[in-house]
Every structure is written in structure tokens, then in C-alpha cells.
Amino acid sequence: MTIKEILKATGGEICCGEPRQQDQVFRAFCSDLMSDVLTLGCSDILLITGLANLQAIRTAEMADISYILLVRDKNVTEEMITVAKENNMVLLRCKSSMFKVAGELFRYGLEPVY
Amino acid sequence: MDFSYSISGGDFTHAGEASSHLKKILKSLNLDAALIRRTVVALYEAEVNIVAHAWNGKVKVDIQPGEIRIQVKDSGPGIRDIGLAMQKGYSTASLTVREMGFGAGMGLSNIQENSDTLEIHSEPGVGTELLMVNKIN
Numbered sequence: 001m002t003i004k005e006i007l008k009a010t011g012g013e014i015c016c017g018e019p020r021q022q023d024q025v026f027r028a029f030c031s032d033l034m035s036d037v038l039t040l041g042c043s044d045i046l047l048i049t050g051l052a053n054l055q056a057i058r059t060a061e062m063a064d065i066s067y068i069l070l071v072r073d074k075n076v077t078e079e080m081i082t083v084a085k086e087n088n089m090v091l092l093r094c095k096s097s098m099f100k101v102a103g104e105l106f107r108y109g110l111e112p113v114y
Numbered sequence: 115m116d117f118s119y120s121i122s123g124g125d126f127t128h129a130g131e132a133s134s135h136l137k138k139i140l141k142s143l144n145l146d147a148a149l150i151r152r153t154v155v156a157l158y159e160a161e162v163n164i165v166a167h168a169w170n171g172k173v174k175v176d177i178q179p180g181e182i183r184i185q186v187k188d189s190g191p192g193i194r195d196i197g198l199a200m201q202k203g204y205s206t207a208s209l210t211v212r213e214m215g216f217g218a219g220m221g222l223s224n225i226q227e228n229s230d231t232l233e234i235h236s237e238p239g240v241g242t243e244l245l246m247v248n249k250i251n
Contacts, residue, residue, distance in 0.1 A: 039220070041151070043147070055215050062154045062155050062158045063155065
């Protein structure tokens, strides 16, 4: 799916990374536990999380994850956007629950990491 | 090439800055992407451990032609039972740490899995020292 299609499917909005809306994403992982994300060993997936803080962005940076979708209508801080921009990330947010977002994106063909 | 970073206990705002800086350096050296990821993931977990459990700490990185050596030394409560602390799921983390997305008892095991060699020394009431080494092929 492209980032644009993910936004449409989730009713989300883009916080930074607008020029990358045509990027293709093939796999996703859901977690609020960052240590789980750090075990993945694969890059360029979509991280779906309800953890809206700087550590979610830092975790994605270390794990080579460029795409983050914040669920459950969380606020995004300027600090998060700054670090995301520094790392050329695409940061999205939406109002839906993690379960609903995962279900919708799976239906559209996004694959799980495992 | 060597450099060092200071880490403050409880300072989640700056947790990860040392790892972020190291990642930029390793990328500038054109090292293998998987090696960079493993190295910075190990250091990031170690940084979070200092922020979560210790009073302060110091990270020393030494990049040699054949390996990356990272020493992480903190002043803090130390680890009473290293074998137990290495077990996935064992945690003494506070609610605050858990709210930051960590503290599920995976830090040390993640560090081990992302290091070619790992040495841990700890003295209860004094602090903990990690030596992580990753080979550069």
C-alpha cells in the first residue's frame, strides 16, 4: 500500500513526510512495547503504535523504520516531529483503535512481519 | 576513533541521543546496515536501562578497523542476580518506565542478541558495567 492509501483507509492525517506519500509499504507491526519493536530485525515496515512519545520515534530510528502510524487519537509533539523529520520519517496519526487499524490495513493487503 | 557520552538517570527526553549520534557516525563509515542496526539497538537498550534504573552513566565507544567496542558504565542500584535479569520478562522497572514503552524485561536479552560478545559486571548498590563488542567484517 502507498502512504496515501494508508491515510485513506484509516481516515488518518500526515504529521510529517508529505513528499513520501507515494512510498510503498508492504508489511506492518503493531506494538506499544518498544523492546518488541527492537527485536524485529527488519526495516522499512509500518509501525502501528499508541505510544505517542519521543521514544517511539527514537525506537523507529534505531530499528530503521521509516513509517509510523499513531493510533487512538494521540497528540504529536513538536519534538516528535523534529526527530522524525531529522530521520526522514513519515509520521501519521488517526483516531481509530489499534485493532481497527490493523484489521483495515490487513484487509487492504498489508502483510504482518510475522 | 573513540568518543563518549554522559547519560542522566530519569531523563527520558534525551534517552537515545547517544545511539542516534553513533548511528550517524557508523553510517558515515559506510558500514553494513545490519551491523549498524544491531549496534545501535544494543546501545539504545543500554541507554534506556541507565535512564530507567541508574542515577547516571557514561558510554564510551571505540571504533577499530575490525570491531566496535562499547563500554556502558553506570552508578546505580546494580543487578543482584544477573542470570535472572537476563531472562526475558524479568523486570524491576517502574510504572513510569513502562509508560515510556520499555520495562518489560527484554533490555538485557535484546542487548545480548545484538552483540557479538557481551560482558556484564555489577555490584549491588554501586552500579553496572557492560562491554558490548560487534565485529566488523
